[in-house]
Amino acid sequence: MPDENPAGKPLGDESPERPEDKPADTSTKDTSTKEPDGKAPEPPEPKDDLVTTHHQLRVGRRRLAYTATAGRVVLREEEHKDGTFRGNKARAEISMTTYTLDGADPRTRPVVFAFNGGPGSSSVWLHLGLLGPRRVVMGDVGHLEPPPYGLMDNRESLLTVADLVFIDPMSTGWSRAVEGGKPGDYHGYQRDIEHVGELIRLWTSRNKRWMSPKFVAGESYGTLRGAALAAHLQDRYGMYLNGLILISSVLDLSSIDFEKQRNDRAHALYLPTYAAIAHYHGKHGRRSLRSVLQEAEAYAARDLPWVLSRGARLSPDERAEAVSTMARLSGLSGDYIDRCDLRIEHWRYFTELLRDQRLSVGRLDARFTGPAASAIAENMDADPSHDAIMGPYAAAWNHYVREDLGYASDLHYEQITSRVMPWSFKDFEGRPVDVSDRLERAMRQNPHLRVHVSYGYYDGATPHFAAEDVFAKLRLPDSLRANIEHAYYEAGHMMYVHEPSRVQQSRDLADFVVRSSGLPT
Template identity: 35%
Template sequence: MKKILFFLPFFVASCLLAFAQEEKTEAKEVTREPIKFEKSFSGTFNGQKVDYQAIVGETFLRNSKGQVTAGLWSTSYIRKGVDSSKRPVTFIFNGGPGSASFWLHMGFFGPKVVKTDSGATVDDGSAPYTFVDNPQALLDITDLVFIDPIGTGFSQVEGVGKNEDFWGLNEDARSIAQFMRIWVTQNGRWQAPKFIAGESFGTTRAAKIAEVLEGGGQTMAINGIVLISQALDYAGSSSWEDNLTSFFTYLPSMAATAWYHKQAGEGRTLEEFVQEAREYAYGDYLTALYKGEKQSEAEKSAIADRLVYFTGLEKDFILRSDNQILMHRFKKELLRDQGKAIGTLDGRYLATETDKAAEGPVLGDPSSYMTSAAYTSTWNDYLTRELGVVMDRPYYTSAPSMGGNWNWKPVPDGAYWEPSYVSTARSLSEAMHRNTAMKVMVANGYYDLITPFFDAEYTFARHNFPQERIEMKYYEAGHMMYNRQEDFDALAKDIRNFITQMIQ
């Protein structure tokens, strides 16, 4: 803190302060080399023996003056013994914002993966956890680069950098795009096919990055993007009061989840029941949402009857909710009579609640806390024991204090902007129109209660997306569909086919 002093003490303090500031500036100069850990491995992927190099390391990001602003960490798996100049590379990150990439790393894309209960009925418990080779990893066809944004993992500001330089929608995209260009340059991959895979907010980020990469004097075109549990337009994934879009987009996910727990859809297959919910959402329900109090009591009652049919909730509760069911209430209400709440990331998960009268779940998200210890423990063990990484600070799986300091504004500082739902959908659509070879695969979980599959359909039906270059895929699990083994297998096959068709 600066203190205001007077007379002679002020002069002395000013001199000392100037000296301290000079020292602080000098201390910000980064003279060391980036930290790096390398090890060689061999594995069998898709039936092919692959020798590869694992590189866990730091890349310095710099400002326009060439000053170091941050050290961004990544884990790269690079195949050895092949001509790498045109070998595909896939850049992978998770979401949050504020999440490190270890979820997709440990859960799906890595050469080794953690296994939790595929049926979503058993808690991950305590160590030791199941950690196995992943023969379905993509290292036979593409190198893999897992990116930890600034503030996550070991990534942090360095030199003259500040957190606010990176903690924002635009700032984040620029920093990841800068890293990608540096990595491609250092590894001689400008002529190689390039892919991005993002999950949750990572899909928001991916769309923005695709836009950023097409400018800045270093145009880099992306061949394909895999969006896992997409969140491009937040109006359809924000279950808040008065957000009419969300009541529309969440209804089919509620129906699917009610069907799974045998509260609705008896005698119907999942696909049949989901399709029925889609059609109702686009029809009478959408009209009712926008008519509001212009409906008669009889019309409201008729809508409530149909919502009972799709959600399995009591009619009295639905009417008291004004035929608008908030997701946190649905998660508590669906199995309230059993004293259980269902998961957010994956509605298959259940938890016995300590407060059975609460409006929403009180313990948190069972689909998160029933799996997260296994992911965190296996990652930290793998990082040190197998990858040989030794650091004097912890690996942050999520960024401390980032959430409340994140800048969601899609416009530069100083530009006029009125608050609205975050959306990078138009950014991706425009990038696809500029790059007519780019394709997008969208992976959706039926029981995802945070980024609903119907919102993905609604989003990609708008914004002038080139429909012939969009692939929609569906899985019978939730946000992290790869936690269910059948979906892990299907997702691996779908992504492999998606990449292969563009590199042959």
């Protein structure tokens, strides 16, 4: 449909017209767009916009026939005003993509609800990087594919053991508020959980899947969302999950928060990640990664917190020893460690480690490097790992959703956006943003809930040792703590970018889903 100008004529179709050529208007009809009561007309009622297609995935000798559904679902909210019920009003149109195995028994077929984080990220990364039936071909460090990249069947897809529902939270992907609505109302911790939870309830009810084993999978901020969502689904709907998948976990933001430079906890918990990154870039000679991590983790757990807590009370010898140890583990110079007062800020670390080579190190995945815009900059101008993944995923998704899934929209698919900012954490005013208590509550309420946590050693955004610290402090009995399992990969934040890690992680997740569903292995 062509755009229209204010007069209602299609643009480009106007013909010159002189005022004297116009006939006099002698009609008395009301051309106002207002309703009889003087109010502007209500916008049209939005409807679900979904497209269904059928596909096959070959896995070994098997051919899996599955149905894909892509598009946008209208979310409604009950409206009450002055004690009066005003109806179930449309508030948002949320984009999602689902895959269900044809002919499967819903009582035994698990379903996994998946999303990424940000806040402000669509689900395209888990969708085309790890879990979905098709995956992007982008290469890896040192062997990146050139544009326009590629797309191929994912024989390790989690679809082999579970149905998949990929969710794009408000303002990501094609998710938008309804016409006249306020997307900012959803840009915050609580409302984010509520609308994602409502979409899960709606899909489960419409597809008659209440008796299916159910899982939630989140990455990065999606792990914070996922942990809180597990408790919300139980408390609000009585929907108990079988499992929670946390990829690159951060449940307590104070464990990684450097905004307050005296947050010594975060400075200590980051050190093992710095040591792993230094090892990858050749700063530890022939030592194994495991031996480097063992030393760094032991130092970060015991000695470094004490050192940082002492401040000026450290003796010269104690300070010199700390500077030497931190320099050796992190790969930075002793002079730099001393000048930063033993407190390495992570953005500066990625700029400093290979400064002598005029390279920046990736934050999302420190295996990646890129030329520094300035050899004297305090912080790198861009994350080379983020630069490496953006193009391949954008090309793959925009082709795949139109060509294979048959869904198209002229809206821009917000792969990752800043439009959700500022993000509201008003629920945590005056205290750290920490949802570990929500996970504790969910596990105590549902003792069958199992949790799988995936870590990347070269992840500079959500360091593994910080996440471990949070899990170690959960207030749980040993019987429930045994429901938490941990998996580690020599990769970054999106560990599936690294092919050996992707293959192993796919196996680990499939095994977790099968075991947690109580299905035969």
